[in-house]
Amino acid sequence: MRRVAVLGAGSWGTTFAKVLADGGSEVTLWARRPELAREISQSRRNSDYLRGINLPRRLWASSNLHDVLDDAEQVYLSVPSQSLRENLRIVRDLIPEGVPVVSLMKGVEKGTRYRMSEVIQQELGCDPGRIAVVSGPNLALEIAKEQPTASVVASEDPDTAAAVATAATNAYFRCFINNDVIGTEFGGVLKNLIAVAIGIVDGVGYGENTKASIITRGLVEMTDFAVAHGARPETLSGLAGLGDLIATCESPLSRNNTAGRLLGQGYAFADVVKQMNQTAEGLSSVGPVLELAAAHGVEMPIVAQVAEVLAGTLDPRDIAPHLTTDDSPAPPTEE
Numbered sequence: 206m207r208r209v210a211v212l213g214a215g216s217w218g219t220t221f222a223k224v225l226a227d228g229g230s231e232v233t234l235w236a237r238r239p240e241l242a243r244e245i246s247q248s249r250r251n252s253d254y255l256r257g258i259n260l261p262r263r264l265w266a267s268s269n270l271h272d273v274l275d276d277a278e279q280v281y282l283s284v285p286s287q288s289l290r291e292n293l294r295i296v297r298d299l300i301p302e303g304v305p306v307v308s309l310m311k312g313v314e315k316g317t318r319y320r321m322s323e324v325i326q327q328e329l330g331c332d333p334g335r336i337a338v339v340s341g342p343n344l345a346l347e348i349a350k351e352q353p354t355a356s357v358v359a360s361e362d363p364d365t366a367a368a369v370a371t372a373a374t375n376a377y378f379r380c381f382i383n384n385d386v387i388g389t390e391f392g393g394v395l396k397n398l399i400a401v402a403i404g405i406v407d408g409v410g411y412g413e414n415t416k417a418s419i420i421t422r423g424l425v426e427m428t429d430f431a432v433a434h435g436a437r438p439e440t441l442s443g444l445a446g447l448g449d450l451i452a453t454c455e456s457p458l459s460r461n462n463t464a465g466r467l468l469g470q471g472y473a474f475a476d477v478v479k480q481m482n483q484t485a486e487g488l489s490s491v492g493p494v495l496e497l498a499a500a501h502g503v504e505m506p507i508v509a510q511v512a513e514v515l516a517g518t519l520d521p522r523d524i525a526p527h528l529t530t531d532d533s534p535a536p537p538t539e540e
């Protein structure tokens with residue numbers, strides 16, 4: 206039986222561990238708190254993050270990284286993006302030589318502006334073909350309830366993508382593969398920012414026209430940005446782009462959407478952060494994404510307005526996502 210390790214026992218790490226176990230692997234899950242590891246192994250529950258979900262027998266958890274990584278044939282990473290580098294520095298000598306390393310995360314590192322697969326490559330010093338990323342319309346709780354879902358596994362090496370997709374496919378979770386790591390990864394990062402914008406207008410009380418305008422123009426921003434970084438535009442029209450954008454913008458389960466709604470209701474950024482007890486990656490990614498956009502000459506008016514609302518310099522009611530930042534009196538073209 207294939208033995209795989211998942212690092213990070215939050216809502217997504219635990220759900221993905223269940224996906225892998227239900228796909229036939231024996232899964233070890235690293236929880237940094239021993240009491241959570243005990244609950245998962247003994248009660249088959251993770252009541253902090255996945256209330257009401259029974260976890261499979263083939264999944265056990267530990268707070269001991271040696272035990273979790275020993276003999277792992279694949280390693281999946283699901284910690285908050287801003288903590289990935291420090292965690293990799295702790296585990297890099299424990300990850301078995303040559304095995305696929307898979308990012309389940311949807312963020313960009315502040316300061317360096319690196320994608321998660323780039324941070325992995327830097328810290329492990331490994332061949333990029335050993336790295337894969339998983340991204341798609343994947344709200345954890347729905348998948349933990351075994352609702353049918355699809356996702357994308359991207360790697361520069363088709364054998365790595367196929368090995369990961371095979372391990373992560375089961376009766377309710379289907380993986381497609383591609384080799385567009387940049388597009389797949391940025392799709393997951395960028396839809397979080399558009400979901401924050403949707404939450405903001407929801408909180409303000411605006412309706413479906415405003416939200417449809419944001420989703421449609423948001424997809425243009427996502428595609429322009431990702432293509433400027435080397436992605437294929439089709440990837441942004443696929444599961445990891447449009448698919449994830451729809452899921453995240455429509456669902457109250459989305460933490461990015463929820464954070465935006467609180468901002469739209471008038472809470473200050475600091476209060477929103479205090480209220481969120483789960484990871485909302487968009488709040489950390491907005492800065493580095495705008496820096497990358499400026500460096501590549503990409504206009505992102507919606508994301509720029511989200512940053513202003515977070516900074517408290519734009520009243521949420523003044524968000525005007527259908528406008529471009531172009532001051533010229535001519536109407537903007539729809540491209």
Ligand SMILES: NC(=O)C1=CN([C@@H]2O[C@H](COP(=O)(O)OP(=O)(O)OC[C@H]3O[C@@H](n4cnc5c(N)ncnc54)[C@H](OP(=O)(O)O)[C@@H]3O)[C@@H](O)[C@H]2O)C=CC1
Pocket residue numbers: 213214215216217218219236237238253254283284285286288292309310311312343344345346482483484486
């Ligand atoms: N939830 C979802 O639906 C999906 C999430 N993702 C992505 O998965 C990644 C993980 O998110 P998710 O599981 O949802 O987040 P959660 O907030 O649910 O869980 C975060 C997990 O990371 C741990 N953690 C927090 N800080 C650190 C740290 N400094 N070092 C190590 N571990 C830490 C937490 O441990 P503790 O409990 O001890 O604080 C917890 O296990 C994110 O990039 C997210 O975008 C992708 C697809 C779906």
Ligand SMILES: O=C(CO)COP(=O)(O)O
Pocket residue numbers: 311341342343344345397400449452453458459460461462484485486
């Ligand atoms: O990535 C996700 C769904 O695909 C989860 O979104 P949130 O992080 O906003 O909850």
